[in-house]
Amino acid sequence: MAAAGSGHDALPEKQQRALRQAIRLEWLTIGLLVVSATLIYLVMGQSQAMQAALLDDLLSFLPPIAFLVAARVIRIGANRRFPFGHHRSIGAAHLVSATALLLMGGFLVVDSVLGLTAGERPPIGLTVLFGQEIWAGWLMVAVMAATASPPVILGRKKLALAKTLHDKVLYADADMAKADWQTALATIVGVLGIGVGLWWTDAVAAIVVGASIVWDGWNNLTAAVQDLLDTRALTFDEEEHPLIGEAEDLARGTAWVADAEARVRDQGHVFHVEMLVVPVPGHDPTMIELDSLRRQLHQLDWKLHDVQVVPVFDIPDHLRDSGAHATAEGESP
Structure with missing residues (x-):
């Protein structure tokens, strides 16, 4: 029987290069998320859509962190206690991040629905920027527009690496990042809706963002559980291999x-x-x-x-x- 060595031993040179590149991209992702979450926090006010966007950014930390932890664990070789090595740390990381996405997305949907049924009307007032008074909503729109593109670009790069590595955690991260423009668009619509007097668009936008998180969480959770239950091996995007x-x-x-x-x-x-x-x-x-x-x-x-x-x-x-x-x-x- 072939020796089940460490994850790095199992990877050819091409995959090892892809893994190193993926690690760099995940660290870059974390850095961009820190900047993005900080900007959204500074301008979000009482907008439910902006608060949902902040939660979405905070949850987006989970897949890259899970990937980086798993990438370290698979370096540990097989031993008597773990005779198959530590390759399944990828599956464990997938399960943890998917569970968190599902739970937090569900909380966001319920909270936003309650806010909508209660008729909560979040105010967006004026703020002073460089000595000029402007509507705070324009700052929110600008921040969401500026932070939407980088995750999409990184997501496409990660998707290619996920295929090379057969890495479902990286694929889940890439899939979420590719859809970030939808989160940004929904948030912008919600904020502008408040500006024209349609107060309910803010809560609806938050529900849309929350539903997107729930969808990602559910799909990834079912895939992770099936893998850990030894379902027939599939491709990284859940097709027949x-x-x-x-x-x-x-x-x-x-x-x-x-x-x-x-x-x-x-x-x-x-x-x-x-x-x-x-x-x-x-x-x-x-x-x-x-x-x-x-x-x-x-x-x-x-x-x-x-x-x-x-x-x-x-x-x-x-x-x-x-x-x-x-x-x-x-x-x-």
Whole structure:
């Protein structure tokens, strides 16, 4: 069996470069969030939409922090207590950040709905800037417009790295960042609505922002829980993974193998693979043959990090059903 070393040992040079770049982007993200949250706090007043935008920024700290912590933990190698290594710290980080998003987003929606039904009318008065009196709402609009673009740009960069690394925490962060312009737009509409006398637009904008956070939290929470429950490994964006079919085809193409199916679990950046193989009738595979197939599977792709080849008399029915389902969807069996 391939040694389940540290996360860095499991990554080829291309992925190691991508990981280092992702770490730099996450530190840059944290720095920008500090500036953004500070500016929003200074100008938000009593606007519910601005308060929701501030909460959105504060929650946006969670994915980069979770990613940075996980990136440190996966450096720890496998040992007797953790025989599979610490790759699943990625999944744990995903679960923590998703849970926080869901809970805080739900709180924001409930609080905003209560404010709307109570008819709360947040005042936005005048403020003095460089000796001139201006409507404070213009400062809010300016801050939201200025802070909307950087996360979107960083989100697109992270999305490419998430694909390279097969990193679901980074993907969740990128997905949230790409949608930040929607938060900014909703907040701007809410503030301008107050300015023209439509007081309710502020609470509605806060509800929209909160609902967006809940949606992100729910999607990421379900994905994180399924991974930790050893669901069939999927791509970083939750699609059927073609690598599983490729591994099964390789095993079935071996001369002494009559049939094969794989049980693949997502360990974080890498996969743990149990390849169940049925030998051709009358053939008893040797250790050399088993190890040769294991090595071929291990070399097929860097994500197939921890590989076992298990001879069996027949393939369990539930794996057959999984393969049929994948075939029906047009994926590799």
